[in-house]
Amino acid sequence: GAVVSQHPSRVICKSGTSVKIECRSLDFQATTMFWYRQFPKQSLMLMATSNEGSKATYEQGVEKDKFLINHASLTLSTLTVTSAHPEDSSFYICSAGGGDTEAFFGQGTRLTVV
Amino acid sequence: DAKTTQPNSMESNEEEPVHLPCNHSTISGTDYIHWYRQLPSQGPEYVIHGLTSNVNNRMASLAIAEDRKSSTLILHRATLRDAAVYYCITNFGSNYKLTFGKGTLLTVNP
Numbered sequence: 001g002a003v004v005s006q007h008p009s010r011v012i013c014k015s016g017t018s019v020k021i022e023c024r025s026l027d028f029q030a031t032t033m034f035w036y037r038q039f040p041k042q043s044l045m046l047m048a049t050s051n052e053g054s055k056a057t058y059e060q061g062v063e064k065d066k067f068l069i070n071h072a073s074l075t076l077s078t079l080t081v082t083s084a085h086p087e088d089s090s091f092y093i094c095s096a097g098g099g100d101t102e103a104f105f106g107q108g109t110r111l112t113v114v
Numbered sequence: 115d116a117k118t119t120q121p122n123s124m125e126s127n128e129e130e131p132v133h134l135p136c137n138h139s140t141i142s143g144t145d146y147i148h149w150y151r152q153l154p155s156q157g158p159e160y161v162i163h164g165l166t167s168n169v170n171n172r173m174a175s176l177a178i179a180e181d182r183k184s185s186t187l188i189l190h191r192a193t194l195r196d197a198a199v200y201y202c203i204t205n206f207g208s209n210y211k212l213t214f215g216k217g218t219l220l221t222v223n224p
Contacts, residue, residue, distance in 0.1 A: 006157070034211065043201070044158070044214040093157045098210035100146055100165075105157035 003027060004096050006106030013084055013113055020080045021109045023050075023094030029074035030096035035067075038091040038108075050077040050094075084113040118202045123219040126192045134187040134218055136202030141182055148212070149176065149187045151198040158201065158214075161187065197222045 003026040013019045023033055031052045036044040048069055049057040056069035066088075068080040081088055089112050097103040119137040126132040138147065146165050150158040162169055162176045164185075169176040175188040189196055201217040 004157075032210070036214075043216050046211060046213060049211065091155070095157075095212070098148070098212050102160040102163060103148070103150070103158075103210070103212055104160070105150075108155065108157045110155065 004030075004094060004104040004106045006092075006094055006109050008109060009107055010110045011112070013111070015085055015113055016083055018080055018082045019084055019111060020078055021092055021094075021111075023077045023079070023096075023106050025075045025096050025104070028096075030077075031074060032096070033071060033077040034095045034098075035069065035077075035079050036093045036095070038093060044093060047079075050079075052077075081111065084111070086113045089113045118204055118215050120200070120202055120215060120218045122216065123221065125221045125223065126189075127223050128194060129191050132189040132192045132196070132220065132222075134189075134200050134202075134220065135184065136186070137184045138202070138204040139183045141204045143182075145204045147176065147178060147182075147185050148203045149174070149200060150203065150212075151196075151200045152217070153198050159198075161200070192220075192222045194222050194224060196220065 005024045007022045033050040035047045037047050038044045046059050047062045050069045050071040052071045058064045071077040091108050093108045094106045095103050146163050148163040149161040151161050152158045162174050164176045177186045199217040199219050201214050203212050
């Protein structure tokens with residue numbers, strides 16, 4: 001089946017620095033991808049919808065200047081956490097597909113800000 | 115968005131069937147019913163989805179009520195590897211957004 005790959009799987013960064021997470025659709029083209037954040041023992045919270053060739057759509061309460069999303073090609077979306085702080089430490093997950101077909105999720109990226 | 119209600123947790127014994135319920139009383143006529151599961155520190159994994167008719171695949175079966183206000187995910191023979199959080203999702207926006215509820219934590223006893 002289709003695969004969505006995320007990289008890196010784990011990252012530790014210093015407070016104030018930026019971190020980029022990549023999400024690739026390996027064998028299909030995805031005009032739309034989604035980014036989620038998951039805190040320990042909680043469910044996935046949708047952060048934004050990444051649209052190929054246009055601006056991302058952010059959910060209410062998500063700072064678009066802090067979580068920069070770029071979807072420059074049909075197989076790659078990136079999420080950059082800018083000026084990261086310890087409270088940004090979380091599990092970030094991307095996905096593609098859904099609706100009347102199955103959605104495919106990346107393996108997730110564990111971000112730790114120290 | 116259509117909301118779903120699932121039990122917080124369920125427990126099963128290995129090699130026994132498991133029936134995971136989900137209520138979605140506000141589902142619209144064109145919303146699909148999806149089930150995903152998530153193991154710790156992993157992204158969700160697709161299990162099954164359907165619209166009106168019952169569905170079967172190699173992982174599970176999905177039984178959809180005639181009025182579509184509820185559904186049941188059936189694992190025919192639970193294994194230890196089936197222990198996970200199971201999410202039932204029915205709301206899809208124009209961009210196929212998946213909105214996750216709290217899900218059901220399934221524990222499988224050996």
